[in-house]
Amino acid sequence: MKIPSISTVASKLLQSEHTIVWRQDWSILKASGSDIRKYLQGQITQDMGKLTAGKGIHSFILTPQGKTVSELYILEGNSDELILLTPSDYAVSTVARLRQFALGYQLRIGVVDTYSVLEIQGVQAAKKLQHFDLPAMESAWLTTCHAGDIHALTISEKPHAFWLIGNTPELETIACSNMLDKDDIEAMRILQGIPRFGTDWDEKIYPMNANLIEFDGVSFDKGCYVGQEVTSRMHWRGGIKKRFYRVKLGGVPETLPCPILTTAKIGMLTSAATDAEGVCFGIAHLPIEVAESDTPLSLENSTEVNIIETCHA
């Protein structure tokens, strides 16, 4: 099994210039209507009140039983529209689910096929925004700005990374150099410790056990939304048993996902990647009780697993 690795070239570009990659794994939805905010407030885990012209929100859509339907980043678009970013594999089901409970609301929600997401990352990434006359962006996570139809979202603080959202031909004007491939971007995600819905976890796991709080994806004082009963109960009644952790590995795993052991299987290594020096890091789903103790962890092939930190935004 080949695990993703960040190339030396990509690593140097991140530290000295910038890298560019198409994020085809994310789809763009647009939503509009006079009461779209009120409707979404009853559908998503995060508080729509936190969404402003300069700040996006991270959120999830749940089933009534509290399991995940999809992940969303939401930012303000033009003319009272909202832009919703969702994993491409879940775009169709996300639209269907958002329309499902829209009885009594006048809304438009749909996938915008003509739009793309372009990621610019690295110490000089902010300079590339000038190409579209975008203002200098704050480095704080989920800061947003726009110029015309191009919208920017700060998606990572260290290293500094933006997502540009807009018409594909317009974005293509800067996607000509320092381009990374899928392997690099997947390695960067894993090295930064960002669990991915659809890869590291799926609809079988409660999002509260998948670092929903650490990625600022939930509000506990916003009132009712679909799946709120279970989510609130897990928060207030101590129901969160597991979390994702960024881990350093003593070697490369033979398979993924693979079990993590103490004396018995207690968790899973869900992703792994090597950095430019060949050191292997991963994302592990572990019981909080075990992770907070000093219990030695290993893979089945005796590879050491050392917890670095809880995965967080």
Add this chain to the structure above:
Amino acid sequence: MGMEVTEAAAEKIQGLLEKETNEALHLRIFVSGGGCSGFQYGFTFDEEVKQDDTVVESRGIKLLVDAMSIDLLKGSEIDYQSSLQGESFVIRNPNAGSTCGCGQSFTPAESGSGCANAGY
């Protein structure tokens, strides 16, 4: 399949209507998106019977239900209950696959598209 009002609910609705002193008023029951389970019930008084309304009569009470809500409310029983948490109307809805703890919202057993809005 119609809708039924229990004796307790009929008594309560009649009492509320008498307080309003407007003989043209009827109780309107509707469903809209919201609540912990996706769809929530709503109650309001209305003196206008709209063209696409279904008018249901039970125990001398006229209920108005709009065309979008009727499919989700068919066969329901409207009751009025008192408990330690307070007094409220309760809807026993055979179309509900699951209901939230407070009983004010539900998910249909067969969850189709609740909205025919245009996409992009």
